[in-house]
Amino acid sequence: MTQAVNRQFYLAQRPSGLPTTDDVILRELPIPEPGVGEIVIRNLYMSLDPAIRGWMSDAPNYIEPIPVGSCVWATTIGRVVASNSPEFAIGDIALGMNGWEDYSLCAAEAASKIEDTMGLPLTNFLSILGSTGLTAYFGLLDIGKPQAGETLLVSGAAGAVGSLVGQIAKIIGCRVVGIAGGSQKCSWLLDECGFDEVIDYKTCGDLTAAIAEKCPDGVDIYWENVGGDMLDSVLLNLAHGARIPFCGWIATYNDAEQRPGPKNLWQLLAKSARMEGFLVLNYIPRFPEGIAAMAQWLLEGKLHHREHVVSGLENALDAFHMLFDGRNTGKLIINIGDMDD
C-alpha cells in the first residue's frame, strides 16, 4: 500500500441544489481493518451517477438517504488488500456499493467478484456492463417493450444510458430519434451510434414542433432521462399505446424547491399511454443475462460507448458537477488507484 491514510469524501450537510465544498468534504481516516466476513478493497475505479444526488437528499426515495457524516456512496471496483472471508483472496477484483474513498470496508456477501473480464477493460464493468448498461438493457426491453418498426425517442441521448438505449433499440429494429445538446454530441449519435435522427435542443427552437417533425407517426417509446419541460413537449407527441420508462430526472435533481410536474400528463389518457418508473436494482437476479447480452453485442462491435475517466479521487466533487451541466462525454468514472498501488 502506497499510503497510510484513507482519503474519503463525506456528506457534511444536505445540499440545496448542486453539492458544494461545504456539503461534501474530503477528510483523512485510518485504513480500515476487516472484521469477520469482511474485506478491504483498494478502490481502483468509481462510478459517478446522477442518482447519487438523490441519495444526498432526505426526500422520500427508494433507499434511505446517505446519513450526514457518512462517506458518500458510489459503486467501485477495487483490488482486495485484506480479507477476513473465505470468499475473497488478496488480489481478487471486487465490485460493490462502496464510497468516495481510497479504501472501502465491505461485507464479502455484498461484493461481487469479477473473475473473467472477457478481455474487456475493468472500467467497462462500471459502465456498459454495470448499472449504466443494465439500466438501458432492462429498462428498454422490459418496460419499454420495443417492437421492430416502432419509433423510439430518447432524451439525454448522448449520455451514458441514453446512447445505449438508442443503440439497443436499433438492434431491435426501431426507428431511433435522439435529443441532445450541441453539434458534437449530435454528430456522434448519427455517425457512430447509428441513430436515425437527432434533435439539438439548444438550437431547434420549438421542441414540441421539432419532435413532431422528426417523429411524424408519434412516439411509441420515450426514454425519459431528463424531466422538466422536455417531458411536456414529448407528451404532446405520443402515439397511441406509448410507453415511457423512466429511471431518473436529471433536470430536477438539484432543484432546491420542488418544481411542478408535467402539465400535459393528461395526454397519457388521451393516448392510452403508460409511464413507468423502475430501478435497475429490481433486476439483480437477471444481471447475468443482461451482462452476457451486452458483452456479446459489445464484442461484436454493435455498441459504441464512451467512458469519461477523471484521474484522482480529489477531483470527484468537481467531476460530479459535470453530470448536471453536460460537460462529461460518456460514462463518468473516477480513477482512484492503479493495479499496483
Next chain:
Amino acid sequence: MTQAVNRQFYLAQRPSGLPTTDDVILRELPIPEPGVGEIVIRNLYMSLDPAIRGWMSDAPNYIEPIPVGSCVWATTIGRVVASNSPEFAIGDIALGMNGWEDYSLCAAEAASKIEDTMGLPLTNFLSILGSTGLTAYFGLLDIGKPQAGETLLVSGAAGAVGSLVGQIAKIIGCRVVGIAGGSQKCSWLLDECGFDEVIDYKTCGDLTAAIAEKCPDGVDIYWENVGGDMLDSVLLNLAHGARIPFCGWIATYNDAEQRPGPKNLWQLLAKSARMEGFLVLNYIPRFPEGIAAMAQWLLEGKLHHREHVVSGLENALDAFHMLFDGRNTGKLIINIGDMDD
C-alpha cells in the same frame, strides 16, 4: 310523435371553465329524416359524463372536439321511430353515440340494438352495463391487475365509476379504501358497497397522513378519478410496484388555465410504479365479456349502484354541472322521453 320539433343543445362557443348558457344553447330544429342506411331514434335516456367536458375543448384529446355549432354529444338509448336500414325496425331499442336532443339521426351501423334486457331497466345500459361499468371493469382488471390481498385506493369513490371499481376489487379479494366527500357518501360506501375503509376528504385534515393511516402497507392500486392535489398525496403513499390506472381527471376538466402536474410524480420511480391512461373505447371488442360479467354480478346482488335520473332534456346543462360540484348521487342520466312518446 308528440312534438313536431327536435329540441337540441348545441355548442355555441368553446367554454372556459364550466360550460354556461352562453356556451351550450337549446335550439329547435326539424325532426330529421333517415337517409339510406340511417335510422331516427326518439331518445329516451341520455348519459352525462365528465368526459363530455373534454370534448367541448379543442385541446389535444383522444377524439376530435365537438365542432362549434354542432349538437353536444352523449350516449343515448332510444326507440327507433324511422328506419331506412334493414338492421332496425320501428320500435327497436337502439344505443349509440348521439347527442343532447329529442331525436337523433344515426347510421344504423354505429348503433347497437338492445334485444335482451335480462329483466334489467334500460337505464342500466347507460350505467352499470354501459361505459361507466365497463370503464370500471376493464380499467381495474386489465390495467390495475388486482391480486387478492392487495390494497386498492379509489378516489371519487362514491361516483358512478369509483363505487363499482371498489366493489369489483372486493369481489377479487382486495382490501378496499375509498376517498369521498361527505358523511352520507362515506356511509353508503361502508354500509352498502362493503368498502373496508373510507376517507372523507372534507374532514380528514392532512390527506397524505390520512392515506398513510388507512393504507399502512402502501397503496398497490390507486384508481385515479380526480387529479389535482389528491394525486400528489397518493403518490407519497405508493407501495412498490403500484399501478395507477386513470381515465379522467374531474378536478381539472373545467380549468381555464392548464394547472401544473403532480409534483410528486418522481415517486413512480422510487416505487417502480406505473401510471397508465386508458379509454373504455379500447375494449369495444371485449364489451360482450364485460357486460355479461357485470350483469351476472348485478343479478347475484354483488354490485350496488345508484342512478341519478333527472327528468327533462331542458335540464341537461344544469344537471351536467352536478358532475363537477358533487351534487349527483350516482350515475347521472337524463330522462328525455317515455316509451310511448
